[in-house]
Amino acid sequence: MSSLQIVIVGIGMIGGSLGLALKEAWGEEVRVTGVDNDQAALATALSTGAIDAALSLLDEKIAAADVVFLCTPVLQMTGLVKKMAPFLKAGTILTDVGSTKKRLNEQIVAMLPAYIEYIGGHPMAGREKSGITAADKNLFRNKGYILIREQNTSIRALERVRQLIQKTGAIIYLMNADEHDHCAAVISHVPHVAAAALVNLLHCYPEPDTISKLAGGGFQDTTRIASSNADMWADICLTNGAAIIDGLEKMQLIVNQVIEDIRQQKRPALHNYFCLAKQRRDELLKKAQL
Amino acid sequence: MSSLQIVIVGIGMIGGSLGLALKEAWGEEVRVTGVDNDQAALATALSTGAIDAALSLLDEKIAAADVVFLCTPVLQMTGLVKKMAPFLKAGTILTDVGSTKKRLNEQIVAMLPAYIEYIGGHPMAGREKSGITAADKNLFRNKGYILIREQNTSIRALERVRQLIQKTGAIIYLMNADEHDHCAAVISHVPHVAAAALVNLLHCYPEPDTISKLAGGGFQDTTRIASSNADMWADICLTNGAAIIDGLEKMQLIVNQVIEDIRQQKRPALHNYFCLAKQRRDELLKKAQL
Incomplete structure (x- = not known):
């Protein structure tokens, strides 16, 4: 054969x-x-x-x-x-x-x-x-x-x-393709945009080098995917724009609420925010068969 | 002795x-x-x-x-x-x-x-x-x-x-304490809020379980710090509020620009965004003596 x-x-x-x-x-x-x-x-x-x-x-x-x-x-x-x-x-x-x-x-x-x-x-x-x-x-x-x-x-x-x-x-x-694109936006594309934002954010400050010295394993992990291929990610943004924008806008609303809770010193709300994230991520790790 | x-x-x-x-x-x-x-x-x-x-x-x-x-x-x-x-x-x-x-x-x-x-x-x-x-x-x-x-x-x-x-x-x-708090906000506190936002974002969608199945190493790394102690992070937000809010608001501006660039299908701007993030992160890893 x-x-x-x-x-x-x-x-x-x-x-x-x-x-x-x-x-x-x-x-x-x-x-x-x-x-x-x-x-x-x-x-x-x-x-x-x-x-x-x-x-x-x-x-x-x-x-x-x-x-x-x-x-x-x-x-x-x-x-x-x-x-x-x-x-x-x-x-x-x-x-x-x-x-x-x-x-x-x-x-x-x-x-x-x-x-x-x-x-x-x-x-x-x-x-x-x-x-x-x-x-x-x-x-x-x-x-x-x-x-x-x-x-x-x-x-x-x-x-x-x-x-x-x-x-x-x-x-x-x-x-199907539509399901895929929505899932991928939330689990992959939005996190990529966010990780790149966290790196680029350092350069909105006067001394990015001083700040960089303090970068420990947490920052390195959170932004790991920001070191990916730029051509590939520009294409992804252009070919799944609607789902990515939807996810980014939802993320902005979540972050706006955190800003508001910090401003008003609402400890229970902030505690709940971090608590839910921890629970949900811990469950996700258990469920994901990957 | x-x-x-x-x-x-x-x-x-x-x-x-x-x-x-x-x-x-x-x-x-x-x-x-x-x-x-x-x-x-x-x-x-x-x-x-x-x-x-x-x-x-x-x-x-x-x-x-x-x-x-x-x-x-x-x-x-x-x-x-x-x-x-x-x-x-x-x-x-x-x-x-x-x-x-x-x-x-x-x-x-x-x-x-x-x-x-x-x-x-x-x-x-x-x-x-x-x-x-x-x-x-x-x-x-x-x-x-x-x-x-x-x-x-x-x-x-x-x-x-x-x-x-x-x-x-x-x-x-x-x-000094002031320098510390500004650096820590950018390198650690803002990334923590963002990582938790990415996890909580999954639950803004009707089927978080389907989405979760697709979570690969990228999502797991980006959100690793979202599994941290909620009490500690609520306290951090309350005791470094001004610097954290400043960082989160700068991040929101960055993300808003990405949304605008996707909406207008500006490939060069998006490519530049991911390219800068990659360069800056790669440099950071080289410089960080950690």
């Missing part, structure tokens, strides 16, 4: 980790080809074994692909799909790892020929490091990986992608 | 860690006595060796203390000082580990007899766990520990406290 031909477009931290993880899980049953503008990234991926071969995007050999993973920043994806689609054979499954799903799902489904099946995906495995050198074959292990199931989603394609990814150790969740 | 008599009032995570760390660093040169309302905490501290003996607050034996560490929530401290002061002998040094310093410094200095010297302190070693069972002899190692130096601070007392603590592996910084 010949190997399943996998093409990964975008050999960064996620794309590279996916190559390593799929090859580790499936061995000879898969063959992974990498596509990237960055020749150095491709060379590294080849030497670390994240990919078996490299191709340029418009090479006809891409027609051999059974499954294509798009692993670039979200706003580059539709342009890439447009270029690639004419080269892909009937029955090819296209999936992606973008952090926002609704807009992408609509755009990609609209531009794909009917004989190519699209399954949106989102691994909940972000790290603050980026690039192929940060790739890790265990990135997905015991982490959530959301696959998008809409009314018109091909069950065959969904099961294929689910099967492929599950063996990397990821925990698969199914939801 | 007889041992230095140390009394720790409040045998929680910090008080217990201080007992363990001072005994580890100084061995037979110190003798640590613990004071707490919680008899079970005292028993645990005795059995783990965090303290050598236990006393009740109003016991006359407290007169033997050379150095007293106050390790309770900030708002309990002045009440305790009032009760203890009459029992303390001339030359006793009183210090504390409270997270806010200006108000406390003014109040304690005003109520202490002139023959007792007060040195405000603040270990930058918070953890989300609390209680004696979370005590750790290495808690202070390579962490910042701020000691407050005002114009009227006794240099003898400051040097004594500095010497004692430095041997636990802490890195000592000197600043």
Whole structure:
């Protein structure tokens, strides 16, 4: 039996980790080809074994692909799909790892020929490091990986992608694109904006260096995700704007109430605020199977 | 030579860690006595060796203390000082580990007899766990520990406290109470309020449980400090209100600008926002000697 031909477009931290993880899980049953503008990234991926071969995007050999993973920043994806689609054979499954799903799902489904099946995906495995050198074959292990199931989603394609990814150790969740985008805004996108705000806040003061010296583990943890890839996060804000704005505005209301309670020295209200946050986070850690 | 008599009032995570760390660093040169309302905490501290003996607050034996560490929530401290002061002998040094310093410094200095010297302190070693069972002899190692130096601070007392603590592996910084409170608001207090806001935000949505399932390492890190002791944080908000409100309001302005940039789909502005945060955090990690 010949190997399943996998093409990964975008050999960064996620794309590279996916190559390593799929090859580790499936061995000879898969063959992974990498596509990237960055020749150095491709060379590294080849030497670390994240990919078996490299191709340029418009090479006809891409027609051999059974499954294509798009692993670039979200706003580059539709342009890439447009270029690639004419080269892909009937029955090819296209999936992606973008952090926002609704807009992408609509755009990609609209531009794909009917004989190519699209399954949106989102691994909940972000790290603050980026690039192929940060790739890790265990990135997905015991982490959530959301696959998008809409009314018109091909069950065959969904099961294929689910099967492929599950063996990397990821925990698969199914939801529709709208649910995904609302959940992701609250659990991931709003916290990213807030973490970046806390770092940028230091520079609203005259001596950020003096302040920085005092930064202990608490500050470092709270702002860890602020060291993420800026291109990716700009794209996320633009492609999930409504849900993110909704979350940020709700957060502003919460913070305004705290300001008011401090101003009025309302200790019971402040105590309750921190108490609820502690209880809720402690419960969340228990419930999250991640 | 007889041992230095140390009394720790409040045998929680910090008080217990201080007992363990001072005994580890100084061995037979110190003798640590613990004071707490919680008899079970005292028993645990005795059995783990965090303290050598236990006393009740109003016991006359407290007169033997050379150095007293106050390790309770900030708002309990002045009440305790009032009760203890009459029992303390001339030359006793009183210090504390409270997270806010200006108000406390003014109040304690005003109520202490002139023959007792007060040195405000603040270990930058918070953890989300609390209680004696979370005590750790290495808690202070390579962490910042701020000691407050005002114009009227006794240099003898400051040097004594500095010497004692430095041997636990802490890195000592000197600043005045006002500087401390502004820095701490930005680096610690505002991030705590924000982290708690991000957790409480989940409960502004109809299905917090579904959302919680998606919480990966990013959310868990960003909100780690939201699992801290609620009493302590309510007190911090009340005793450093002006600086915290100032920081929260500046953060609100930053977030408002992000909302506006998303609404107007300004990619360069959003990219710059995340880019600056990444650069600044990466620099901060390099500079922080912690």
